[in-house]
Amino acid sequence: MTSVIGASLRRTDGEMKVRGEAVYGVDYVEAGMLVGKLLRSPVPAGRIVSLDTSKAEAMPGVRSIATAADAPDTLGGWVLRDQPLFAVDRVRYEGEPVAAVAAETVDQAEAAVRAIELTIEETEAVADIEAALAPHAPLVHPDWERYVPTAGDDYPRGGNVVAEMISDP
Amino acid sequence: MTGKGGGTAVQLAITVNGQRRTVEVAPDETLLHVLRERLGLTGTKEGCDEGECGACTVLVDGRPIDSCIMAAMAVDGAEVRTVEGLAGPDGQLSPIQEAFLETGGVQCGFCTPGFLTMLTAFLETNPSPTEAQVREAISGNICRCTGYSQIIDAVMVATAQGGVR
8 A cells, every 4th residue: 555654745725726716715605695894993902882883784785783782691712711702891902893794795894884883992901911910900801700611620710811922042 | 805996887808818808897996806806706816905915916918916906997908817817728737837736835825826927927037047036026925824935946846847838
């Protein structure tokens, strides 16, 4: 039997890629397909003072707009379920999804995202290890006690949890 | 994607991969948008959408351009060649396409169409490049898998085999 170990093998998807025939997510089209766009937090930390999607919902081509109000208790995450689908009451990082628009075209979805009225009261961001461990550091996750670890209950708990990666020079 | 256009539609006549095409486009629509959204040629990719990454490179009258920042109407009457038009009429891969497979120049493949079109134009003007010239030629194309060495190897393999058709 011929072994493939040590042999130089071609990728099985290589040919469709060099021909430009590989279908990526952005290339996929289906009849009647809607386009989704996210409204993301413009600041790294803050309190959501108001979020009003009514004007955006009335815009042409807009089929649906979802926010945390539609899924307030849905938490995702790999090691710890600590990530809400959409920001609930506060934002924890710049770019955190606040709302999602489904519309008939990209233009319409982008226009609707711009029409969502979001007011955020910016708060102090915890941007590095020193800030996270400071005596009265704001908690990035005040609700940490209700989060569920997915791989046993020995996950380190208590206030801000920080880690740093150091490369060997 | 920007450049999907607005305003009164105008008629664009171009030859794409040897086929004459006439399409209604918006005056400010990009060539990339016409290729992907109107002609269904999705091999050409949108990366940065600002002319920095080279993923959208196509050949206009043989010259490589970033189609994401090229107004479609500016190429009215031109011959456009995309990654879908690099293989021969019989479907046979060009030497540079073949070499990408041989050396592992393809990983996720998102940058591949841009590299292939750029290198096709480059090898037509310089069939026996040095490695330094190849590096220079692909300096406007970004591979986020960082597979540059294999891409440069591919050019060397392709040129040893006689370059592009």
